[in-house]
Amino acid sequence: MGIGEKKPLALFTQIEEMVEWLASFGKSQSNGVTRQLYSKEWQAAQQAVEKRMEEAGLRAYYDDVGNLFGRLAGRQENASTILTGSHIDTVIDGGKYDGAYGIIASLIAVEYLYKHYGLPRKNIEVVSLCEEEGSRFPMTYWGSGSIAGIKSFADIQDLKDANGTPFVEAMRQAGFGQGKYPQPRRADLDCFIELHIEQGEVLEREGKSIGVVSHIVxxxxxxxxxxxxxxxxxxxxxxxxxxxxxxxxxxxxxxxxxxxxxxxxxxxxxxxxxxxxxxxxxxxxxxxxxxxxxxxxxxxxxxxxxxxxxxxxxxxxxxxxxxxxxxxxxxKPVKMCEKVNKISESILEREGIPFKKMTSGAGHDSQVFGQFCPTSLLFVPSHKGISHSPYEFTRTEDLEKGIQLLIKVLYELAY
Amino acid sequence: MGIGEKKPLALFTQIEEMVEWLASFGKSQSNGVTRQLYSKEWQAAQQAVEKRMEEAGLRAYYDDVGNLFGRLAGRQENASTILTGSHIDTVIDGGKYDGAYGIIASLIAVEYLYKHYGLPRKNIEVVSLCEEEGSRFPMTYWGSGSIAGIKSFADIQDLKDANGTPFVEAMRQAGFGQGKYPQPRRADLDCFIELHIEQGEVLEREGKSIGVVSHIVxxxxxxxxxxxxxxxxxxxxxxxxxxxxxxxxxxxxxxxxxxxxxxxxxxxxxxxxxxxxxxxxxxxxxxxxxxxxxxxxxxxxxxxxxxxxxxxxxxxxxxxxxxxxxxxxxxKPVKMCEKVNKISESILEREGIPFKKMTSGAGHDSQVFGQFCPTSLLFVPSHKGISHSPYEFTRTEDLEKGIQLLIKVLYELAY
Structure with a gap:
């Protein structure tokens, strides 16, 4: 049975609900979101995502730095893993979509696939990466960098936040960095797929629904x-x-x-x-x-x-x-995986959805994964390009187009 | 008897001593001078100048804002007054010459003239103006502006220094603003002559000893x-x-x-x-x-x-x-008095002293007097143009050339 035959239904309402649900953890007075690494709001958000993963039938687990995974084990023996997701942390008073959208999209997509197509051939894991923004400690890409093995505890020993709290202390208090969970470094990844808002105005101005990123600058x-x-x-x-x-x-x-x-x-x-x-x-x-x-x-x-x-x-x-x-x-610039991009482009062409092959002028976790395993970064439009702001906004129909695409790409890669 | 016949002697040593003497009131740790309006250092400097005026045979008196005058009364009945001097206040950690030189030069010149030529025809007054820099209160030219009648108590009612001390309070504590002294506004001035360091590099670079200022910009x-x-x-x-x-x-x-x-x-x-x-x-x-x-x-x-x-x-x-x-x-630009300037230029030409007719790019008390009575501003070189700094410096031979000129100009105007 091909993926096109069962149309995912009622995504629209589900997406809106999930955006508000995740934004409720760390909601700021100005209706923005503040979810800094290892904070109470961050912990609450990860626990909520963990619960949601388990409700969807995924096996939820953390690694030792606080990345959260929801695993749908593949039927194949010793199967490699398709990882998809984005980061759970936000800047101070940031928006509801930056990072969060990639996690929500992956949850919805994998839940949908499991419900309609059962277990995949390869493992699929949804990931809620612990940190990307660098807005609490002077350190970016702590989540993806730990998985890729290019960041380690040595890099954070002397770091403190603006209140003087050591990175190590904040990590311990949140329950991580104690060897209780598996080490973050991964060797089983087939590829990483990240769905993210553009944080620029190119797609909106040019009337495109999806950006397929060839390079991160x-x-x-x-x-x-x-x-x-x-x-x-x-x-x-x-x-x-x-x-x-x-x-x-x-x-x-x-x-x-x-x-x-x-x-x-x-x-x-x-x-x-x-x-x-x-x-x-x-x-x-x-x-x-x-x-x-x-x-x-x-x-x-x-x-x-x-x-x-x-x-x-x-x-x-x-x-x-x-x-x-x-x-x-x-x-250095990081090239995304042409092979995985091609899958997206074929689907978009087939379905007549306007898209743009483009570069990403902003950094993303994909830039770290891209140095380590085949990676694909996909954009949906950002209204007026506004980001890192409570005014960050993407229309639900654009969010949905991204999720529909992710469902199809994951199906081709993992089923 | 012409002025050229008696050569002023021993000016050199006297100038150096007086520069150090006046700089000793408010000397800063970095060998600069801090003498802010109505401060203890300012009061001590005015009192020292007052004493010096009296030792030179001048009648010393203050006006109600704290300008200090040393009067050599003219022989003519109802004679008008030639006023000469500059300001006693400094910026924070300023130099030894800015303002101070004009006062010292006037004291030396008038003392010399009185000693050698007796009482003048017109009155000559040396003035130590209370304030020019605006470095304590947000107000500049308080001294000259009060004399010219363009500043009044109404202008300072609400002003405070950085410590919150009201202008009016500081003035009272220094003994002024109580009607104890004559009102500052003057109607008897024939002209004002100010000798000042250039605070620029033009004279030094061009090898000129004196700048005769045509306009203040x-x-x-x-x-x-x-x-x-x-x-x-x-x-x-x-x-x-x-x-x-x-x-x-x-x-x-x-x-x-x-x-x-x-x-x-x-x-x-x-x-x-x-x-x-x-x-x-x-x-x-x-x-x-x-x-x-x-x-x-x-x-x-x-x-x-x-x-x-x-x-x-x-x-x-x-x-x-x-x-x-x-x-x-x-x-607005202020024109200096061509007639008084001409006297200086004739003397300088006669004596073969290299000078430059120039504009002043900086503001000076002369800019206030110039709107009110005939005014002449004369510059001596500033080494490297440095000013408002402990490194402010003018060679004693240059200071002396200025004073020799002032003696001759005052002689022509008042004797």
Whole structure:
């Protein structure tokens, strides 16, 4: 029996109910969600998902860092595992969909498949990853990174949250990090599939229902420091100045210009700036600004940064100022699995659902899994691209299209 | 008997001693000077200057706001008064010369003249103005403004310092504002002459000993606010952004470019900036920066600001952002007295002392007096242009050249 024959019914109401249900754990006063790693709200959410997994007939279990799995064991002996899900943690006062949607979608999809098609050939596991956002401790991808074996207890030994609570202490208090549960590192994964809101406006603007992600972009982040000389705003002629602000303005201009010339897909952002001494009638001595550069091709990223650096040298020299670059993040682009993507694309083409092959400009757990096992990241539209906000919103019909697709992809992979 | 015939002797040692003497009141740990209006250090300095005036044979008296005068009464009946001096207050951790030099120079000059030439025809008064810097209360030119009648008690009623001490209270505690002394407003002034350090690098770089100031520049200060839209640094293509930082960088670039094109004398400074939300991976929603524009011609200033505003409209419209200007300072240029300046220039030419006719890019008490009576502002070089700093420095031979000039100018005007 093919998957197309039994139409999943009543998904619409179920999706809306589940979004509100999961958002109720850590609901903020502004109708957002705050569910920080290992907090009471986080624990309540994981326990609720655990209960739900068991009600759906999945075997629920945790690993030692607090990732929660719901296993539907395959009929094949020594079967490998199809993992699907997303992260349960949120930023402070975040939205109802970021991370949560991937977990809800996986629960609904696997419950549906089990109910209608029984046990799969391969194992399917729904995963509620413990942490992705890095909003409590200075650490991102703790959940996926632990499963992939690229994060370990050594990485968190000295970390504390804003209240001074050690990471290790918070983990212990939530019941993890004690060897009570299996170690998180996995060797049995066939692939990982993550359904996520786009957190951008591309799908909505272009009228597409699904984004099939080919790459998660590489990111480089720098602090650029321009050193000039403080001087009196009234008594120093323009030609004698070593103006760190004037220099910085020209550097930012050139950076943006070059980004537009290089590739329509390259994005660069100057989001932070600080000025010294920051007084209206004193020429700034020092200006520091952040520089965030992203592209899906490592070579393009490298060449762009080299070219920008060359331009910066010319400009600062013209201004008789100096600059230094501090590169504090350098994440390489990650390719998603073409084979798994192809399955999605075939289904979408067959069903006439408008979709877009695209890159992801944001980081996701898929970026960690993608370095470790075949991974597919699928997007649904985000209204106005708003995310990390109580105003985050995706229409239920878009959420449903994503889940219908996930059901079909999991069927092809696991049944 | 002409002034040239008696050479003032031993000025060199006397100047150095007096600079150290006055700097000893309010000396800071970093060898700077902190003498804020009505503070104990300020009171001690005024009392020391008062004593010194009397030792020199001048009649010392205060007005009701705390300006200190040392009067050498003229022989003529109902003679008008030549006023000379500068301000006694300093910024926090300021230098030994800013303000202090004008008082010391006037004391030495008048003492010398009285000793060698007896009583003048017109009255000469040395003035130690109570306040110019605005570094304790949000009020500048309190001393000169009170004498000129453009500041009054009504202006200070609600002002407090950083510790919450009311202006009125501080004034009372120092013994002023009680009607005990004469009202500060003066109607008898013939002219005001101020000797001051340049607080810029022009004289030193050009190898000139004296600056004869033709105008004190007009100043306009604005806050420029650019409103864009916050968005994700990774998921928002460059072409869709409403980037307040990118816009601000272009505005600053254009502002600087236009300043250079308009007039070699026009200066403009962006000294302050704030960014919202100021996060490296979020496109800034709002950027606010200060804009300080100075020129000696009101028409040039006006036309420049109009032209800049037009350009700002074009640029923000191109970026799909918006901007607003808040003009919080608008001081008109002030012309110094050509007649009094001519006296200085003739002396300097005759004696072969290199000087420069120049504008003052900084504000001084002369800017207040200049709106009220004939005023002459004379500069001596500032080493490297450093001011408002313990590193403020002028060579004693330069200080002396200024005092020699002041002696001769006062002689011509008052004897």
């Amino acid at each position: 590489g990111q480089r982040r720098y602090n650029v420091t321009v050193m000039g000389e403080s001087n009196h705003a009234g008594t120093t002629p323009m030609g004698w100045r070593k103006d760190a602000m004037h220099t910085a303005a020209e550097l930012i201009q050139v950076l943006m210009q070059k980004a537009k010339e290089t590739s329509p897909e390259l994005v660069t952002t100057v989001g932070q700036m600080s000025v010294e001494p920051n007084i209206s009638n004193v020429i700034p001595r020092k200006v520091t600004f952040s520089m965030d550069i992203r592209h899906s091709d490592e070579q393009v990223l490298f060449e762009f940064c080299e070219a920008v650096c060359k331009e910066f040298k010319l400009i600062t020299s013209k201004h008789h100022t100096e600059f230094s670059l501090y590169n504090w993040m350098n994440e | 007009g100043q306009r200060r604005y806050n420029v606010t650019v409103m864009g839209e916050s968005n994700h640094a990774g998921t928002t293509p460059m072409g869709w952004r409403k980037d307040a930082m990118h816009t601000a960088a272009e505005l600053i670039q254009v502002l600087m470019q236009k300043a250079k094109e308009t007039s070699p004398e026009l200066v403009t400074t962006v000294g302050q900036m704030s960014v919202e939300p100021n996060i490296s991976n979020v496109i800034p929603r709002k950027v606010t920066f200060s804009m300080d524009i100075r020129h000696s011609d009101e028409q040039v200033l006006f036309e420049f600001c109009e032209a800049v505003c037009k350009e700002f409209k074009l640029i923000t419209s191109k970026h799909h952002t918006e901007f607003s200007l808040y003009n919080w300072m608008n001081e």
